[in-house]
Amino acid sequence: xxxxxxxxxxxxxxxxxxxxxxxxxxxxxxxxxxxxxxxxxxxxxxxxxxxxxxxxxxxxxxxxxxxxxxxxxxxxxxxxxxxxxxxxxxxxxxxxxxxxxxxxxxxxxxxxxxxxxxxxx
Numbered sequence: 001x002x003x004x005x006x007x008x009x010x011x012x013x014x015x016x017x018x019x020x021x022x023x024x025x026x027x028x029x030x031x032x033x034x035x036x037x038x039x040x041x042x043x044x045x046x047x048x049x050x051x052x053x054x055x056x057x058x059x060x061x062x063x064x065x066x067x068x069x070x071x072x073x074x075x076x077x078x079x080x081x082x083x084x085x086x087x088x089x090x091x092x093x094x095x096x097x098x099x100x101x102x103x104x105x106x107x108x109x110x111x112x113x114x115x116x117x118x119x120x121x
Contacts (some may be wrong), residue, residue, distance in 0.1 A: 005116035023050025077114035
């Protein structure tokens with residue numbers, strides 16, 4: 001179970017560190033080609049989402065690695081489940097149903113990671 005957690009949690013952490021880093025570091029014009037939804041949400045909110053993704057990625061890795069508050073890994077994974085539900089709803093509201101494949105995949109991986117994180121509790 002622990003090996004499966006590290007694989008799933010590691011994949012999620014890398015994905016969200018990259019995604020969150022882009023949202024925090026790039027301008028709206030730089031994000032627009034890959035994230036068309038940035039025009040509908042104020043940039044401070046986009047930056048906040050990016051910061052939350054980075055913190056969540058750290059929450060998947062650091063608590064189980066250090067043994068300090070390992071239950072935070074479960075909270076981080078559940079947070080990513082909620083984040084992907086919101087992202088899917090945003091894409092569907094914009095008529096972008098063809099773009100939700102990545103969201104569904106990330107949602108399923110986050111749900112599996114949350115289940116695997118119960119080994120730390």
